Amino acid sequence: MAAVNPAAATALCGLVLLSAVAGMVPARAQSAYREAPPRLSEADASEQKEGKGLAAPSPFAPQAPGVNAANIPDGPPAEPGEATPAVEQIGSHPAHDDWPAYGRDTDATRFSPLEQITPRNVGQLTRAFIYHTGSKPAPGQANKWAAETTPIKVGDGLYMCTAMNDIVKLDPETGKEVWRHNAGVKYASIPYAAACKGVVYYTASTVPAGQLCHNRILEGMLDMRLIEVDADTGKLCEGFGDHGQVNLMKGMGESVPGFVSMTAPPPIVNGAIVVNHQVLNGQRRWAPSGVIRGYDAETGKFLWAWDVNRPDDHGEPAEGQHYSRGTPNSWAPMTGDDGLGLVYVPMGNAAVNYYSGMRSPEENRVSSAIVALDVKTGSPRWVFQTVHKDVWDYDIGSQPTMIDFPGQDGPVPALVVPTKRGQTFVLDRRDGKPILPVEERPAPVETDVEGDPRSPTQPWSVGMPRLGLPDLKESDMWGMSPIDQLFCRLQFRRAKYEGEFTAPSVDRPWIEYPGYNGGSDWGSMAYDPKTGVLIANWNVTPVYQILTRRKADGLMPVDDPSFKAGGGTEGKGALADTPYGIMASPFWNRYTRLLCSKPPYGMITAIDMHTRKVLWQHPLGSARANGPWRIPTYLPLTIGTPNNGGPVVTAGGVVFVGATTDNLLHAFDAKSGKELWNDVLPGGGQATPMTYEYKGRQYVAIMAGGHHFMRTPVSDALVVYALPGNK
Amino acid sequence: MAGLYRPRRASEWATCAVAVLLIVLGLPLVIMGTELALLGGSLYYILAGTAIVAGGILMLRGSVAGALLYLLAWLLTWPWALWEVGFDGWALLPRLLGPTLIAVLVMLTIPVLRHLQKIAVAEKDIA
Numbered sequence: 001m002a003a004v005n006p007a008a009a010t011a012l013c014g015l016v017l018l019s020a021v022a023g024m025v026p027a028r029a030q031s032a033y034r035e036a037p038p039r040l041s042e043a044d045a046s047e048q049k050e051g052k053g054l055a056a057p058s059p060f061a062p063q064a065p066g067v068n069a070a071n072i073p074d075g076p077p078a079e080p081g082e083a084t085p086a087v088e089q090i091g092s093h094p095a096h097d098d099w100p101a102y103g104r105d106t107d108a109t110r111f112s113p114l115e116q117i118t119p120r121n122v123g124q125l126t127r128a129f130i131y132h133t134g135s136k137p138a139p140g141q142a143n144k145w146a147a148e149t150t151p152i153k154v155g156d157g158l159y160m161c162t163a164m165n166d167i168v169k170l171d172p173e174t175g176k177e178v179w180r181h182n183a184g185v186k187y188a189s190i191p192y193a194a195a196c197k198g199v200v201y202y203t204a205s206t207v208p209a210g211q212l213c214h215n216r217i218l219e220g221m222l223d224m225r226l227i228e229v230d231a232d233t234g235k236l237c238e239g240f241g242d243h244g245q246v247n248l249m250k251g252m253g254e255s256v257p258g259f260v261s262m263t264a265p266p267p268i269v270n271g272a273i274v275v276n277h278q279v280l281n282g283q284r285r286w287a288p289s290g291v292i293r294g295y296d297a298e299t300g301k302f303l304w305a306w307d308v309n310r311p312d313d314h315g316e317p318a319e320g321q322h323y324s325r326g327t328p329n330s331w332a333p334m335t336g337d338d339g340l341g342l343v344y345v346p347m348g349n350a351a352v353n354y355y356s357g358m359r360s361p362e363e364n365r366v367s368s369a370i371v372a373l374d375v376k377t378g379s380p381r382w383v384f385q386t387v388h389k390d391v392w393d394y395d396i397g398s399q400p401t402m403i404d405f406p407g408q409d410g411p412v413p414a415l416v417v418p419t420k421r422g423q424t425f426v427l428d429r430r431d432g433k434p435i436l437p438v439e440e441r442p443a444p445v446e447t448d449v450e451g452d453p454r455s456p457t458q459p460w461s462v463g464m465p466r467l468g469l470p471d472l473k474e475s476d477m478w479g480m481s482p483i484d485q486l487f488c489r490l491q492f493r494r495a496k497y498e499g500e501f502t503a504p505s506v507d508r509p510w511i512e513y514p515g516y517n518g519g520s521d522w523g524s525m526a527y528d529p530k531t532g533v534l535i536a537n538w539n540v541t542p543v544y545q546i547l548t549r550r551k552a553d554g555l556m557p558v559d560d561p562s563f564k565a566g567g568g569t570e571g572k573g574a575l576a577d578t579p580y581g582i583m584a585s586p587f588w589n590r591y592t593r594l595l596c597s598k599p600p601y602g603m604i605t606a607i608d609m610h611t612r613k614v615l616w617q618h619p620l621g622s623a624r625a626n627g628p629w630r631i632p633t634y635l636p637l638t639i640g641t642p643n644n645g646g647p648v649v650t651a652g653g654v655v656f657v658g659a660t661t662d663n664l665l666h667a668f669d670a671k672s673g674k675e676l677w678n679d680v681l682p683g684g685g686q687a688t689p690m691t692y693e694y695k696g697r698q699y700v701a702i703m704a705g706g707h708h709f710m711r712t713p714v715s716d717a718l719v720v721y722a723l724p725g726n727k
Numbered sequence: 728m729a730g731l732y733r734p735r736r737a738s739e740w741a742t743c744a745v746a747v748l749l750i751v752l753g754l755p756l757v758i759m760g761t762e763l764a765l766l767g768g769s770l771y772y773i774l775a776g777t778a779i780v781a782g783g784i785l786m787l788r789g790s791v792a793g794a795l796l797y798l799l800a801w802l803l804t805w806p807w808a809l810w811e812v813g814f815d816g817w818a819l820l821p822r823l824l825g826p827t828l829i830a831v832l833v834m835l836t837i838p839v840l841r842h843l844q845k846i847a848v849a850e851k852d853i854a
Contacts, residue, residue, distance in 0.1 A: 285845045474768050478818070481825035483752065486759045486772050495767035597816045639817065 012574075018371045022662060050090035052232070072225065072247040082376055084298035085269030087205040090154060092338060097693035099153045102198040102265045103524065103689065104648075107402040108220050108335050110526035112691045115652040116698035119669045121723060123677045128699055128722040129175035130682070135162035135194070138187075140654040145714045146193035146537030147705025148263070148522070148645070151634045152213075153692035157231065160718065161196035163705055167229055167355070172694040175720060177236035181227075184657035190279050191261040195710060196222070197333060197522075198265040201231065205271070206298055213237040218297070220262030220275060226295060236261050237574075241300030248275060248293075253303075253322030255288045256559045260329075262401075262520035267343060268297045269336035269375040274343045278331030279351060281393065282582055283557035283575025285358050287351040289322065290329030294378055306371075308350075308362050314378045326351040326358075328367045332522060333399035335415070340429060342381060343369045346413055348395030352575040354504055354547060354582045355430035356389045364388075368395055370417055370425075372432055382432030386419050388455035391504050392512050394420045395441060397522035398646075405435055406532055406610050408670065416527065418520035421500065422538055423461045436463025447503035449547060449580070454503045465607055467538040467616050468514050471499045478598035480628055484589050491587070506580070511587060513542040513597075517709075523646035523659060523688065533670065535647045535655050537604040537620050542597050543588045545584035555581045592628040600640020602660060604647070608675060616673030621660030630711065638675075644710055646688035648700075658685025658702045661712050665689065665702050681719055684712020697722050732789035732843055739843065742786065742836040748829070749783030749797060775800050782833075786787040789847060791840040794833050843847055 010124035091101040096113055104110050115344045117125070137143045151160035151170075157178065158170040165183035170176065200218040207214045217229035226246040228237040236244025252260060259280050266275045273293040281286050304314040309324035317323055332346035347370070350363040352357070359367070369385035385396045398418040405414035405426060414435055417425040426436045442459040474492050479485035496502055496510040504510060518539045526535040555574035556563040573582040587596045595601060600619035608615050619640025626641060627633035628672055647661035654676070655668040663684050667677040684706035691700045706714035730825055756776025764773050778800035783831045784791025812818035 476818075479821040482772065482775070482819055483755050483759075485821040486756060487764065488770075489768055490759050490763050491765070493763055493768045598815070 003364055003496060007701065016686070017541070020235075021263045027053050043456070046276065054249065072242050072245050074250045075241060075245055075300065079301070081153070081303070083271030083294070083296045083303055085205060086268070086297060087203055089203060089268060089338075090201060092548075095155075097153075097468050098155070099151075099690045099692045100148055100201050101152060102200075102333050102377055103335070103399055103401070106267070106338065108333070108399045108524065109401055109403070109529060110524065110646060110648050111650070112648065113651045114693050114698045115650070116693065117650065117654055117691075117700065117723060118652045119654060119671075119676055123669045124261065124723055125576070125667070125677060125679070125700065125721040126724055127679075128173075128720045130720070131170055131175040131177070132638055133160075133162035133166070133168070133705075133716045133718065133720040135164045135166065138401050138715050141187060143708045143714055144190045144192070145705060146195045146644075146707040146709065147199050147703050147716075148193075148195040148687050148707070149703040149705065149718075150198050150688045150690050151571055151701055151703070152198060152201055152692075152716065153690070154231070156694075158692070158701070159199050159201065159217055159231070160703070161199050161219055162716070163194040163196055163217060164190075165196055165223075166232065167199060167217055167227075169217075169231070169234060170466065170718075172692060172699065173697075175718070176443060180445055181229050181234045181236075183219075183221060185222050186257065188257040189261065191222065191258045191263075191278060194222065195197065195263040197263055197525070200265045200268060200273075202268055202297055204298055207239070212306060213239065216240075218266065218268070218273065220248075220264070220277070222261040222263065222265045223257065224252075224260055224262060226266070226273065226300065228300070241503055246295060246300040250276065250302075251291075251317045251321075251323050251489070252288050253265070255557070258271075259283070259558055260288045264331060264333040265335035268335050269343050270341055271297050273386070274295045274334055274336065274346060274373070274375060276330035276332075276334060278348075279329040280558050281351075281353045282575055283350075283351070283559065284326075284574065284576035285355075285578050286325040286350050287557075289325055290348070290350070291323040292345055292373065292378070294696075304376075305419045306373055306378040308366055308378070309360055311362060325566060326363075328363055330450055331395070332403065333524070335400045336375070337402060337429060340413070341374045342429070343375050343376055344400050344429075345373055346396035346398065346400060347371055349390050349393070352573065352578060352582075353393045354391050354545075354584075355449070355452060355575055355578045355580050356391050357449070358578060360391075370396065370400060370432070372429070384417075384425065384427055384432045384434070386417065386423065386425060386459060387421070387422070388458055391452075391454075392501070393516035396420070398520045398524040401525055401527050402429065403529065404529050407708065416534065417524060418467075418525050418536065420514070420516065420519040420521055422466055422514055422519040423459070423462040424467065424525075425459075425461045425720055426464060433667060434463075436461060438462070442495075443501035444498040444503055448506050449504050452500070452504075458501055464612055465605065467519055467536055467603070467605055469540050472497065472511065472513050472542060472597055472612070476597050478596060479589060479594060480592065484592050484594070487589055488592075491544065491596060499503050501578070504545075504547050509544055509546040511542055512584075513587075514539065515541040515543040515586075516584075517541045517543075517642060517644070518699045520646075521644055523644060526647045526649040526655070528649045528651075528670070530651065531670075532609045533649070534607045534609055535604070535649050535670070536607070537602065537643050537645075537647055537657050537659055537692060539642050540604050541595065541601050542587035543584055544587035544596075547580045547582055593630055602640045602643040603674070604655075604657065604668070605617075606655075606670070615671075617675055620657070620666070622662045625662045625666075625712075642710060644686040644707055648689050648691060650691060652698075656689045656700055656702075658687060660685070661710055663704070663712055665721075679721070681715075682713075682717045683715025684710060686712060697725075731787050732847070735834060738839045742839045742843075745829075745832050745836050746783045746786035746793065749779050749786065749793075749833075753777075753779030771804075775804065786836065786840065788799070789840060789843040791837060791844055794837050794840055797833045798830060800810075801826050801833075
């Protein structure tokens with residue numbers, strides 16, 4: 001860790017005095033949403049006047065031009081059928097040295113059997129190489145980067161995507177680029193963030209070994225293309241879709257670039273690629289569909305669709321029609337279960353995220369739920385909901401992990417579901433029933449949002465330790481001095497707050513806690529099947545927000561010509577087609593940029609799944625790169641920072657996690673939780689690390705791409721560590 | 728009580744600056760603390776703010792009582808902070824660090840204020 005910088009420490013004390021001055025300065029344009037609001041367009045205003053905003057748009061609306069960035073022709077119409085029979089994929093039985101899938105294996109355990117790096121020697125890790133992906137904002141481009149990438153390693157290749165979807169194969173020993181496929185994704189196609197969590201390794205069943213495209217790399221792209229390239233050469237696989245690409249905008253109806261996009265690796269289950277996509281939050285009720293689709297991994301042909309509001313129709317929409325709009329989307333990495341023929345879809349919310357008054361009963365059933373889809377038909381086999389009528393953006397961002405739950409009568413095929421709430425649900429994969437008790441507890445229903453009653457109860461996974469802290473109270477407010485602390489106490493008292501499920505409020509700000517970046521967000525968890533220990537890093541970051549009457553604010557959705565790029569999905573939202581708009585921001589002191597609640601904001605926990613007891617738990621991340629007015633303090637104090645990105649656990653007994661806003665890669669002793677080692681990355685480590693062995697040497701890799709929302713430095717560096725060379 | 732004293736030496740100017748600082752820091756505590764109290768929140772801030780502003784005004788008038796008033800408020804802040812958050816270091820930081828640093832400054836003004844008071848008494852005697 002960095003040594004204490006005495007000058008910086010003194011400066012902090014000085015800041016205490018300065019804060020008083022800052023507190024006296026009248027509100028000025030520091031806040032992210034203080035920019036001049038764009039004007040309400042005439043069309044939008046008249047729509048409101050006539051009350052048409054509440055009706056679904058015509059399903060015959062044409063698809064706007066320009067949304068299919070690569071101009072790929074639509075594939076042939078869907079023909080009923082099953083996927084080309086698949087051979088077993090490498091992800092279900094990974095080689096000892098490999099990390100062949102985003103979550104290491106199809107179970108998404110993030111557990112590696114490698115043992116070379118141990119708690120004894122991890123302190124000697126040094127950089128083996130750095131690979132620069134070349135993807136970062138060009139001069140003049142607003143930073144929307146958050147690569148979030150976890151490379152995969154199969155045999156002699158380290159495969160990864162860049163934040164803008166170029167696919168590369170690297171030499172696992174040197175980091176030299178073996179080949180690169182340029183994707184040609186345009187800046188306009190970046191949705192909330194330029195992210196590519198990973199690529200998928202696929203071994204074809206119809207192309208013999210030794211031929212082009214026997215082994216393939218599959219990727220879902222920001223501009224809604226599905227692409228397969230040969231793993232050895234990087235050349236497009238001609239037999240897949242249209243010369244290697246499939247246009248996922250087919251049947252989506254009207255959209256604009258960046259409104260819908262893929263950032264998570266699509267799993268291949270029994271020969272079917274299951275595709276989900278994110279839909280930009282908070283834009284309009286009749287946003288493009290959140291449809292989940294299956295495609296043949298071999299040919300790219302459409303297999304089925306699961307369209308929430310057309311539950312009995314699994315085909316593609318007829319010419320000129322489209323999938324039902326505004327339905328819940330899924331943006332998390334999904335988990336495939338070849339044995340049961342299911343894919344577990346972590347669902348988000350129906351558009352829009354903060355108002356549920358216009359959602360259909362079908363949408364209400366599956367929002368913020370895990371839906372197990374049959375990969376042959378696209379029909380749900382079971383649904384388990386983690387939040388009822390979610391208006392808190394508690395969509396599921398993490399990949400569920402498949403484990404053999406140590407039950408009384410032997411192992412049970414289980415699914416561990418992390419959530420933003422910090423509630424971890426453990427379900428039976430066969431029927432979706434909770435293995436550990438889930439209680440429906442009363443939730444506040446008082447709201448001044450008309451026509452949008454709240455659910456009287458919400459589910460709590462009482463059999464698992466809560467990855468969270470008690471509800472906020474006034475004395476939890478924080479700052480550097482009594483003055484800025486008082487400012488936060490006042491904000492707290494001005495707001496409506498009745499615990500985790502505080503209902504939205506139109507006339508008063510309300511506090512959401514643990515927040516839309518809370519719990520595991522998208523980081524997911526790691527599980528060591530040998531010891532039965534589950535590792536989770538998590539967040540508690542309050543959000544301050546208010547529903548507003550949209551007309552007064554002039555907020556515009558992304559597909560409106562007068563839309564101005566702003567704070568992305570987290571922040572202000574037009575919630576077009578509804579009577580409201582949303583203003584949301586982290587619950588912070590807008591002058592000092594310190595969060596209003598006291599630390600910690602991020603923690604890491606180890607849970608023994610045999611007993612469901614916490615083995616160890618402590619704050620994660622130091623104060624070194626954070627401070628008031630975004631000035632780094634260089635203090636090596638563990639404060640517990642917000643974190644994005646998951647953990648990795650190895651048979652050697654080491655836990656690796658980046659994620660924190662101190663830009664460190666951390667290594668912990670899996671047994672005791674003691675921090676053994678860390679290293680300063682060239683950018684924010686908001687990605688899940690991975691580990692692999694090559695030519696007898698174990699490596700640890702992390703994409704230090706930074707994250708625009710976490711305000712960590714952007715970089716294009718993949719940093720790879722190893723023990724000093726064996727001589 | 729006498730009016731504002733006229734600082735002559737550097738130490739007197741510094742004392743004056745500390746007094747102004749107390750007023751500048753105390754006013755937001757009074758203003759925001761009043762609203763907090765009205766909203767049902769902690770009464771600490773309005774009370775502490777009032778004491779700090781009063782202390783600053785007294786110090787401007789050359790009274791050692793002003794400095795003592797601040798120090799009293801500061802001393803009482805410790806048990807209040809411990810009562811409210813216990814021995815949570817991060818939570819104690821905003822409550823104690825700044826006020827303690829200022830308490831050191833205020834202590835340094837006491838000899839200066841004593842001197843000023845003596846002069847004032849002497850001047851009164853002459854008159």
